[in-house]
Amino acid sequence: MTLRIEQLAFRNFRSYESALLTSLGDLTVLVGENAMGKTNIIEGVQLLTALTSFRHATIDQLIRHGCEGARLQAQVSDGNRELSLDLALDGKVRKYRLNGKAKHPADLKGLVPSVIFTPDDLDLVKGPTAGRRTALDTLGSQVNKNYYVVRRDYEKVIRHKNRLLKEEAAPPLLEAINEMVVTAGAQLACYRAALFARLQPSIAEKYRQISRGRERLTAYYTPSWARSGKEPITPYPGAFPLMTFTRDEAREALARSLYERAAEERRRGRSLVGPHGDAIGFFLDDQDASLFGSQGQQRSIVLSYKLAEAAVVEELLQQKPVLLLDDVMSELDGARREALVDAMEGGCQTFITTANLAYFDQGMLSRAQVVELPLSV
Numbered sequence: 178m179t180l181r182i183e184q185l186a187f188r189n190f191r192s193y194e195s196a197l198l199t200s201l202g203d204l205t206v207l208v209g210e211n212a213m214g215k216t217n218i219i220e221g222v223q224l225l226t227a228l229t230s231f232r233h234a235t236i237d238q239l240i241r242h243g244c245e246g247a248r249l250q251a252q253v254s255d256g257n258r259e260l261s262l263d264l265a266l267d268g269k270v271r272k273y274r275l276n277g278k279a280k281h282p283a284d285l286k287g288l289v290p291s292v293i294f295t296p297d298d299l300d301l302v303k304g305p306t307a308g309r310r311t312a313l314d315t316l317g318s319q320v321n322k323n324y325y326v327v328r329r330d331y332e333k334v335i336r337h338k339n340r341l342l343k344e345e346a347a348p349p350l351l352e353a354i355n356e357m358v359v360t361a362g363a364q365l366a367c368y369r370a371a372l373f374a375r376l377q378p379s380i381a382e383k384y385r386q387i388s389r390g391r392e393r394l395t396a397y398y399t400p401s402w403a404r405s406g407k408e409p410i411t412p413y414p415g416a417f418p419l420m421t422f423t424r425d426e427a428r429e430a431l432a433r434s435l436y437e438r439a440a441e442e443r444r445r446g447r448s449l450v451g452p453h454g455d456a457i458g459f460f461l462d463d464q465d466a467s468l469f470g471s472q473g474q475q476r477s478i479v480l481s482y483k484l485a486e487a488a489v490v491e492e493l494l495q496q497k498p499v500l501l502l503d504d505v506m507s508e509l510d511g512a513r514r515e516a517l518v519d520a521m522e523g524g525c526q527t528f529i530t531t532a533n534l535a536y537f538d539q540g541m542l543s544r545a546q547v548v549e550l551p552l553s554v
């Protein structure tokens with residue numbers, strides 16, 4: 178049964194001294210002029226659901242200026258269970274509680290999943306591949322606790338290895354740490370490939386719907402050991418078959434690549450091989466969408482990706498994710514807005530911000546709870 182957010186309460190979070198939203202239903206439209214705190218609410222919900230902030234904010238930035246700490250709380254229910262999710266931001270630490278009991282974020286991942294879509298998401302296509310890896314890992318961490326742990330472990334190992342390379346550590350020390358890179362890296366690559374295999378057909382299908390079949394989208398994932406150069410600029414989508422491999426195959430390929438490039442890594446003083454160098458990208462027909470896609474095409478790719486994310490979350494967790502849509506309507510043309518509205522009709526609880534209610538049709542508004550900002554509390 179899907180958990181839904183029924184109530185939200187913030188204290189000293191961002192611009193809010195105190196905020197309370199009650200009786201939340203399937204669709205909440207947050208309307209207000211610029212800087213009225215619409216995005217802050219979206220961010221608060223994301224912190225309570227995906228347990229992360231799309232603004233990559235530090236704890237200090239999340240706490241209201243001049244305050245010592247902040248508190249965010251959500252009442253969630255699936256009709257049977259009533260749960261209270263709580264986040265306390267205190268100095269430099271964040272503490273989650275579920276029904277009053279302290280929880281590690283890893284234990285809460287996926288409890289109430291969410292998918293966020295903001296204007297900055299255009300970077301998912303246009304920006305560097307690191308953003309696409311982060312997007313994939315954020316999704317993976319929501320749907321699989323082990324994914325989150327393995328990614329965190331891998332990042333620790335790579336930070337450690339980079340330190341050793343900078344300090345020009347002896348080769349045996351580097352060989353020892355490379356074994357850890359192989360263990361965590363192969364597992365992470367397997368998680369990424371398996372998740373991507375679920376996402377890829379869905380992204381292509383959503384794109385076909387949104388673009389009305391005008392062009393074909395191919396999304397690719399290439400693990401670091403299979404990349405030929407710096408970026409995979411191979412000019413046709415067939416060059417990117419879906420990568421699938423077993424953990425042993427990944428271990429072997431990673432170990433071989435680490436061995437072959439060990440001297441280069443030592444010379445350059447940083448890790449060159451491993452999932453931090455995996456490539457993810459999009460091709461429209463035979464063109465790299467980051468270089469040749471129009472704004473509208475790039476936006477459609479992001480929209481397809483987000484809708485595919487929501488579908489994968491539902492498939493894997495048997496839970497519809499909460500959709501968090503920050504100021505996206507103004508960015509979309511009629512057809513794409515329609516596709517988004519269709520997705521919203523899919524039963525996901527949705528929070529959407531706007532400066533202008535004219536983007537919403539009357540039928541939709543009549544089903545929504547419209548919250549005008551600033552709140553009058």
Ligand SMILES: Nc1ncnc2c1ncn2[C@@H]1O[C@H](COP(=O)(O)OP(=O)(O)OP(=O)(O)O)[C@@H](O)[C@H]1O
Binds near residue numbers: 209215237
């Ligand atoms: N830590 C903080 N303490 C106090 N105020 C903050 C803090 N962080 C952000 N703000 C304030 O929150 C406001 C921005 O809120 P938000 O980003 O939610 O606006 P918005 O309604 O989404 O606006 P827009 O339509 O322009 O995107 C700004 O006035 C900013 O100064």
